[in-house]
Amino acid sequence: MVLNFTKYDSIPILPKRRHNINKFSTHIVLINQNNQLALQWKHQPSLQRNLKLYEEKHQEFSNLFSHQDKAIDIANFWRKVAFDESELIADWEPSNKTKLAYEHLASYFEEKCYWAAKDLCKDRNANSWEEYLCIARLLVYNPLKLKEILVKYNSKSANLDTYIANILRNHIKYSAEVSRFSRWRLLYKKSDKELIEALKVFGIIEPEISLIIFARKYFKQVYLINKVKNPTRTTGKKWIDPDEEDFSKSAQCYNIEKILPTAPHEVFANSPKVTAKQIQDWMEICIKALESYPISILPKFSLDALKSEFEVKSELQVTEIEWEKISSIEDTKEQGFLANQANSILSEQLQSMKVDERKILLLYYGFELNQKQLADRLGMNQSTISRYLTKSTIKLLETIARISQPQRWVKQYVGRWLESEYHVPVHSDLIQAALVSAIKKLVNEEREILQLYYGERMNEIKIASQLGISFNEIATKLTKIKNQLQEKLMHEINIWIKEYLEKWLGNYYKSIIKKVLKN
Structure with a gap:
């Protein structure tokens, strides 16, 4: 699905989040509503559970949480939790409380990302709204970057909302001017596991997920040779958009490889010969899914780099033959x-x-x-x-x-x-x-x-x-x-x-x- 906005007013309206539990546990997703693009808030159950836990166990948080006009104070509460370097943790607190604190903050700053992207489109090309939004969200969902930003915050100079809004606008301007951001780089860098997760949340189901993952495999190979490693491209410059030839060659590879026994069964069983247009449409869906799903945007190294205790579950799965x-x-x-x-x-x-x-x-x-x-x-x-x-x-x-x-x-x-x-x-x-x-x-x-x-x-x-x-x-x-x-x-x-x-x-x-x- 390709989104084209030609006017400022055509940018989808963001619904309001009227309750604190929604302000700190939801993220933006794009949906197709009556053949028009719309925005809605998607709940994150793990964040909702954490909010209810703190409301029940933490008196200060409970007092803040019960007042709908205390959203900034609640955000500052999570900022303190995220900055807490001590290894002491209450019996009732989750072991990954720092990680969850940053996710609550990112959820709260989603609205600021939307308005920063929309405001910049007044003086710039409205077609860039989606790109601006993704640039902003990439920033707030990166705990290391977000920590750097919040450390420099001075409550005497401005409130947290104003401070973050200014940071996001400046970050978007800088990224756009130096052409650092590329949605195609985002598509290229994400793992199959992350992309599959994002596609599922976006509403894509099997067998189309298998077809898309198989198509991206060959698109990446072609795009790498034709565009990323192209001698005419200067190192460090923005990854340029693929052209019709890239999609056409990707389709050729797909059609040759799909009949081999090594291809996934869904690919062999479902897809007649695909076209360049089909590959392009699939790659656009991938980008939309990745941009709409914060967890898939989140850089993996960031959480690992934070010096905090994270919840790690590694259970050995033993296959048993049942009756x-x-x-x-x-x-x-x-x-x-x-x-x-x-x-x-x-x-x-x-x-x-x-x-x-x-x-x-x-x-x-x-x-x-x-x-x-x-x-x-x-x-x-x-x-x-x-x-x-x-x-x-x-x-x-x-x-x-x-x-x-x-x-x-x-x-x-x-x-x-x-x-x-x-x-x-x-x-x-x-x-x-x-x-x-x-x-x-x-x-x-x-x-x-x-x-x-x-x-x-x-x-x-x-x-x-x-x-x-x-x-x-x-x-x-x-x-x-x-x-x-x-x-x-x-x-x-x-x-x-x-x-x-x-x-x-x-x-x-x-x-x-x-x-x-x-x-």
Whole structure:
């Protein structure tokens, strides 16, 4: 979406924030309202929670917060919190209180960014309003820069609002005059993770997000060579706007690479050949999303450089094979029933085994002895131990297979998935991820037929005409492809069943040992 403002009055009106909680926990976003651009305030839940926490726990803040005319005083309160260099922190305060304090201040200064950008457009080109706004927001969302500004503030000379407004106007003028700012540099420098986050907040969903990220990859390569590293460009000068040739070359790269197995499934499954105009439109959307979402604008180094305690969460994610992953039953109650049924039947199956078999399973899964240790302990050959284990697990695997019955539902699942979810698979779902992996391993002709039939919704006659293959051959190949996907999925399910059984046996025998030790 390209925004063009030709008159000062055409700049969208900024709605008022009437309550303190909104003044310190929202940021500006651009929206399309009745085919016209408008501004609205977007809530940031983490900031809202922090405000409510301080209102409840901090008496001075609570007194300020209850008066709607005390916004400047509240801003000064957060300035003190941000400047607090002591390592002392109250039991109730968040460990990242300094980071949150700067974010509250940035939220409050959003209005000042808007008015500074708008006021400068009175005497300058109104088309620059968006650029001016982004320049201002880049400043207030950089904690290091904001700290430098606030350190120099003297309350005797002017109030905080006036001081910040003057700083922002001067900063915008300077940046614009020396041509330092470039929206294309902003697009180029942001990571995929930051851009994906910004696109989601901007309202873009899959599969378009994957298409945009893939397109930016090739746009960056072309733009770097043609414009940034161009010998005619002086180092340090503003990154100039790309031209039609840049977008055209980006589209060429996109169209060549999208058919390769290394391309994301969404790209291969959804996009016919893209045009230079499409690449340009996507890049404009990226810029709008980045400019509209403060967190994505925030430089990563700034927060790391601040000498304060930040909340860091680094939890190890362990993938576990749960029962529902191999049952294909979508109803939660039935999943629970099948899980209980599996536990009951597997327990009964174990009890029906011979004593020697159960003893080996107990030592192997409960005490985690390896086969050699088992052979030494029981005075048996290791090959005998291996046969016992294999025989026992085969019985249990057959039991699980009878309950889950994958051979009964796999064919229907693959057909339904191709029809309804082929365009936008859920990669966190093990079954769908397995199907995507299987598609990437098909030969090029099979992948192309699949993409034309399920991606572009062509019928067999059109596909046959486009590929120069007979109608009957297309139908045969589609059937063959489905069968291949079913076989691949069955193979994966068998692996999951084995993993599930290994996990179940470990938990089962360790729980028995704990009970015995406890008693």
